[in-house]
Amino acid sequence: MKRADLTSCLALVVVTAVAGLAVYGLLPSYWVFLATAVVITAISLQGLGLVTGRAGMIALCQMSFAGVGAWTVGWLNVIEAPGGLPVWVVLGGLAAVPFGVAIGLPALRLRGINLAIVTLAFAAAFDVILATITFPGQTSFLSVARPELFDSDEGYFVFALLFYLAVALGLSILSRSRLGSAFLAIRHSERAAAALGVSIPLTKLSAFAISAFIAGLSGGLLAGYLGTLVSENFSMMQSLALFAVATMAGAQLAEGAIIGGMLVTLFPELLRRLGLPQDVGNVLFALGAVQALASGETMAETLRRNLASLTARLGLPRFAPSAPVGTVLPPPRNRRDPAAAGPTLVIDRLGVRYGQVVALSNVSLSVPAGTVVGLIGPNGAGKSTFIDAVTGFLPAYEGSVRLEGRPLEGLPAHERARLGVRRTWQTTRIPPDLSVGAYLDLAAPGLSPEESAAVLTWIGCPSPETLVQAVDAGTRRLLDVAGVVAARPAVVLLDEPAAGQSYDQALRLARRIAEIPKLFGSSVLLVEHDMDLVRGACSQITVCDFGQVIASGPPLRVLEEPVVKKAYLGIALEEDAA
Amino acid sequence: MKSISMLLGGVALACLAGLSATTAAEAAGPTCKDGVIRLGAVSTITGPADFSEVPEAAAAVFDAVNAKGGLNGCKIEYTISDDKADPAVAAQAARDLIDNKEVVALVGSGSLLDCAVNATTYKRKGVLSVQGLGVDAACFNAPSVAPVNVGPYTLSTAMAYYATNQLKAEKVCGFFIIIGGTQEAYKGAIETWEKISGKKIHLLDMTLPFQGDLTPYVIKARDAGCDAVIQNAVEPGVVQWVKTADAQKITGINWLFLAPGYTQEVAKALADSTQPVYVGTEWEPFTETGSAANKDWIATMTAAGKPLTAFSQGGYLAATVMLDVLSGINGEVTRESVTEALQKMQPKSYELAGTPYVFGEGDRHAPMQATKVMKLDKGKWTVETPDWVVLPSAN
Amino acid sequence: MNALLTSAVAGLTAAGAYALLGVCAVFTFRLVAVVNFTGAAIGTAGTFSMIGFISLGVPLWPAVVLGILVGTLAGALIGLVMTQWFSEATATTKAAVTAALLVGIVALGLRLTGGQSPKEFPTLFPGSAFRLAGVEVTVASVLTVVLALVFTLLADAFLNRTRTGLHLRALSERPMAAELLGVRVRILALLVWAVTGAFTTFALMIIAPQRSPDFMSLSLLVVPALAAALVGAFRSFPLALAGGLTIGIVEGMSSAIDGISQYRGILPFFVILAVLLWSQRGARWDEAR
Known part of the structure; x- marks a missing residue:
């Protein structure tokens, strides 16, 4: 403990x-x-x-x-x-x-x-x-x-x-x-x-x-x-009333449960003393629950907030656990079979359709071990669909996905994640009421506090006890990345990690991403719009348009291909001009 | 107003005189510390049912006594607690009365679950309850409670007895809603009737839903060829059952309900029905405003501005019983002396009821064993049995 | 077998009611994305106000109209709460709000209507339509089934064929997007709430005389109604209709089987379980989560 x-x-x-x-x-x-x-x-x-x-x-x-x-x-x-x-x-x-x-x-x-x-x-x-x-x-x-x-x-x-x-x-x-x-x-x-x-x-x-x-x-x-x-x-009405009280008082907190218990028990007592009818209680519980849901704050949370602001105003010292300091990152991932030098992730003729609409067709791609591969393409090219398919979030797709030679078909998303296919999201989905450290623990179980702290320092996140809701959106995206790499999976799929980042932050992120294979032992598939970031991080890139691969190879060569310039960079240039 | 209060005073005095005549030789009757006798009631007032008329009627009786200077100079302080038909609230209410209000006894309670929840507490605390309206099975099956009403179980026996004896029914059927462990009690009631009448129940269905469509059950009764059906629904269920029978155009079955069906609202709601509907009463039919047995009760209720319902009869009777018992106590009125007086009391007849009331020392109490049967006639209740239908076993 | 058929037919009264309320629940969900636990309670409020108007001396049919008006207002009032404070909330939060409101409405309703003391519920459509398997099938039960059927067809047509219907679907899926399209979101949502309020009120007025007519029992009809809606996965009107009819008829049938009939109230639960286990075989992800 x-x-x-x-x-x-x-x-x-x-x-x-x-x-x-x-x-x-x-x-x-x-x-x-x-x-x-x-x-x-x-x-x-x-x-x-x-x-x-x-x-x-x-x-x-x-x-x-x-x-x-x-x-x-x-x-x-x-x-x-x-x-x-x-x-x-x-x-x-x-x-x-x-x-x-x-x-x-x-x-x-x-x-x-x-x-x-x-x-x-x-x-x-x-x-x-x-x-x-x-x-x-x-x-x-x-x-x-x-x-x-x-x-x-x-x-x-x-x-x-x-x-x-x-x-x-x-x-x-x-x-x-x-x-x-x-x-x-x-x-x-x-x-x-x-x-x-x-x-x-x-x-x-x-x-x-x-x-x-x-x-x-x-x-x-x-x-x-x-x-x-x-x-x-x-009876059912008791259960319903209890639900209303739990919602109103904030029963997930120990003091909220006590507040709720007092409401249920002492309210009838109060009503009896005031000579009011007993059924007033349920009406008030209902209104209280609706109020709590509308304001998004339960009674226990209000109490905590007021207590916190009171301690702040009185200048009392706040209880703050000493933050662990760590400089040593967790050891990188070991490939199960170092002799098998094949690529980490191989996608063969992947196809996805929604009804009549073809979102991806015949997409083949491989991520060699120890590399960062970029997947780029204009909006609507099917990049996010690609990640969804590989990580198991689509009900069905054609073709095959192999992780270190093992086919992933038929495995649900969380199984794929555990086997070593991890992803981030275009919009951050970190629960705001967790602390940074707890999130890292959830994303990468088994890290020591020192290792967690080291990963956070490496990517530029605040200390572990900080609440996620106190962290700005850009930094949350970094935390997203920190979470997946700290788990040291076989492959990391990053979905536009630089969205919402400043130019300097994006460059820094590019350097970090490039370090991932060496420091954590994971291969990376990077989906990104930011060309500087792609150039800075990737050793290989694949370009998609309208659900199909149109070019593939080392960044400098691929980005010079006319078909890529036409399909993709043209738009990017216009965007830059605007 | 004046004449009524004179009348009331007369009643109270007559009561006291009658009682003190027997005890005058020994002592001066009940005494009390700081001048009050504390009594209480736990009743369902809000929530799914409203039995407030029961304790309100008891309160009216006590108010009338207090207005005359109290019982042997002791004011009666009567506290009514609502239990919301919520067991937790009921337990709280009972504890509040016993611990904080320090009541010497409970009287005139009418609740969906007071007995089931609190009978153990009463026993543990040495307090007895003269229930104004016993509803749940525990009221008739507890050492600490003795209701002044007949109750649904004895009444089921009585109605079946009436069906075979007077309606000459051959195929008596029973349809019962079973809630909270009343199955044994209703089974027992029917077995008692089988013993008395020597007949067998034709069809016994204990699966009637508390709410929901009743059509399948009415059809079942018809198809089984029942000629009398005993049913234990409360008010809305009675209306629903008869309306369903009407909708199914059923004829030739006598429908017998228990006391909860005996209200003006039911009569009004079923004014258009041609079904033969009977109900058994707990006491002297309250709709018979001209009857001599109802006279005192009506006078008291009218003086207090309380409604004349069966519920208020229960409260009135319970309060009257309690006053009689209290008057018989020589010395200080305490929880112990009241408990002893109730346990040692002699059976006492009241005009409102067909059999005498007694608390006694038994493990269970159901002193009331008689009913009068009412029949529905074009939106009005009429008396079918001017004399009490008394169950033979009670004699 | 005959007894089973008889009791199945006898269950038709309940079946129509469940179906109608179930279809209303689907309607609410598809148009305003709320699983509404107060559905039946809204209708019950309207029905009891009809009784109130009658006791004030208003003749039957004007009282019916007034009662439906009250139900409509009650629906709109809940709608107002939902659109005012919860238009951006998740489906779970919205359902939690209606569940909490149900607690309050039942307490209030019991208070205002005086608990279980029976009210005289006028039978709007008296008499029986025909006799089947030895059971009088009442006009009211035929009417609820027909009404459910009509509402199913109307709702389906409205949602798929009309411009307003499409707008409303857009609204339920993405309130923000609909706002951008220039749809007057709040007015439309309130309208949906009002309409469902009116429909459930009318439905409950028809069936109230055949049910235990107290506020709580009628309000809790929402359980079989939601079970029916779940059969239709809160999408399909015809399936919800079928679900409601099935629950009612099976419930009726079970009363003929000794040993089960006592527990027939738990049937909606088993229907829900069976439907869920069958229909949710594959993994599903909440949209936008």
Whole structure:
């Protein structure tokens, strides 16, 4: 674990302990009872926050998962299973996981929107089932047995708080892990995540499974809290309301989940004290959620921003982890078989058509090991389509793509990325809420902090702890390049990396790109408009027009060919003149 | 106004006098610390159903007593808490009443899930609830709750009993909506009827959906040749069922519903229907405004400006029961003394109900075992059984 | 077998309703790119206001017109929220907004309509059309099926044959691009919302007397409706129509089979699962992501 992780985990433990002690020691029993409800709801909200807030999918069946956990605990209580409530609650969480996976499975390849419908339909279906089965032990008045130590209101509060802390710690560690970054990445752009070698189905599924597990835990805790439960605890409207609250409060953050829990629990209390009708709560949650979606900022995020500006105004020292310094780049990639000196990437008679429109036809190209090959051509020549086809983002193409002799046909995008075909995008697709370091970790797993820092310094990116959203667009493009090369794949396909760069920056980038084969051991296919950059970086270029190769060879010779000048440079010259 | 309050005063005094006559020899009746007796109710007021009329009616009864100087000088402080039909809110509400409001008992609650959620809490905290309107199965199956209403399960038995005894039905069918663990209770209700009548149920369908199209079920009843169908839908479901039967042009089946169907709204909504529709009541039919049994209840409600509905009968009756029990306590009214008084009480008859009310010490309580059957006639409810239909097992 | 046929025919009432609402959902999605969870709730609001007008003494048909007007306004109001704040948002965000709004609308609706206490829902088209397999098929259920069919044909023709339809499709795919084309995006989008509001209101008015007429139950008809729309992959009107009819009829049939009938409410879920597993065999990438 890195030091930053340790510090934030410690902070979480201390804050929870202090708050817990305050509730435990200072509040009367009734308020401790309420606080327990806050904590249990917050646990459930954290799970929901993982799916909706972090991974950007709509899940409308969180309470159904909780119901699975609760019923499991109830049943274990009736059969007097060994281990007592702590074990039962965990088992309840585990019991919810298969449901989470089952819901996630058909929705894996879907646009997120359909997932919302699947989950809502599941919630409706679960309502029907739950309505027909009694909570185990209810008819015989057997309430769920609490451990002796935690039997009182205060005791059970501590019990629930321990679970909350465990979940919060787990999620905090998860959010800093590669999987956590992958969640953010698929929310931002599924294509870009796949291009980084992230398996979209597996990532979505794990988000769902973890979320269901946490919901199951909270359901089990609820069973111990109330002793017995009714189906209304887990109805579809409860799930919908919880979704609204999660959206409003920002449940992906630990404090957001607590805020949400307080809204759910203390709002009815407030309304009761004010003598207002209870249903006002749901209306306000709905409005709050819409407001949060419209402003793009949840309550927890607002709180963080205000706290940050407050610390800034008061001149308090801000907590800043010491940035690692590194000058040694990671070792370059080793070819698996140094004896095989064939080209890294061979594309043979590639063809792509969209309906009647031929986007590429008969394009053959090879990228020899240790070289930078340029692919140029006017707008609409099919360059991006070419990259899409090679990296596996098109449903179908003709011809073949071989990486170090191995055909890639039939492999999905993330598999190709893992095998060593990496790409960047014309418009940057880096999740803005990641830090620069976390992004590099996501793009190139296994780098040491020092190596990451060295790669960033090499290309001219800010230090690892900087947030991507604080980085200007030009530098983000560099980060894009840094990400793919740091992974040291067999071949890197760069799609117009110099777009939006100044002339000086572009020249500097050209030098860096030319260094890639030597420093990182990767071959490069560079798609670019900027002729200076192409001349500066490439040892070979191929020119495309209207989906076909019209010239190929060393840059100086190819660029002098009349057919190239006519098709391509003519336009470029006009552009320069304008 | 004056005459009404005089009347009320008279009623209250008569009540007190009747009670104190038996206890006068021993002591001066109930006493209270700081001059108040705290009572509460957990009811569904907002959300999918509104049972607020139940505790409101109880409140009217207590207000009337307070206006007369209270019970033996003790003011009654009555708190109504809404549970939104949300279990979490219901649990909160109960804890608030017990821990913060320090109620000595719960009375006049009417909720979709109060008993199921809170009966355990009541038991643990040593508080008893005289439910004004028991809805869920736990109300009739808990040591800590004894409703003043018959409830859907006993009423199902009673309606089936009525169908065989008075309507001379041969093929009695049951269609039940099963929510939240009521399956056993309804099965039990039908088995009880089978024991009493010696007949077998012709068709028992416990799969009726809470919402959705009912046509397939109505058709099923027709095709099975049922001549009486017992159904447990709440208000909208009753209307929907009868309208579906009308749409299918079904004739020759008596439709028997439970107390939730017995409202003016249902009668109005079904004014055009020619289907024979019967409902069983929880208490003396509230639409019979001229009946002697309803007189006190009507007077109290009218004085308080509350509506005259079946729900308000429940609240009124629960409050009356509670007042009687409280009056019988000698010494300080505490949670313990009220609980003891309820558990030790003798069965007491009330005109509003067909059987006497008693709380007692049993593990489950369903003291009310009688109903009156109403028939729908051109948008109005008419009494079919002027005498109570009392289940034989209750005798 | 006969019992199965009988109950299948009996399921026709629900089938028409699901189909009509499903087609409306596809219409909304194709034109304004929103998966609308409030669809049925909008119609329910209109339907309940009709009851309100009737209780105020307005005669039936004027009350119907007023109710549809309220539904239209309610639709436009949601549309206003969507176009005002979320025109540039992703489809997921838009769906999240409508899901959240549904929570509020149901709470408000239950409050204003008094929970489950029944309202007298007038049957707009009383009587039965014909008798099939021993079941009276009501005029209302025939009408919903026909209405769904008509709406399907109209929507298809509108989208593919008219200039406005093409504009609207451009709008849903690229709001910015449509703006550049000089299409008055907001007005058109609001119009779409209003029209779907009117249609769902009318649909719910027809079917309300045959459903459990409380605000929440009617609003949650959106679940089978979206299931139907999903069968059509939110693109095809005829497939959505078929999907809605299938769900309704299968639901009806299942009530004749003991052991399943109790769980027939979970059928939309299984239909969705089956359709998704079948139709999403290949990898798909969200456009523009």
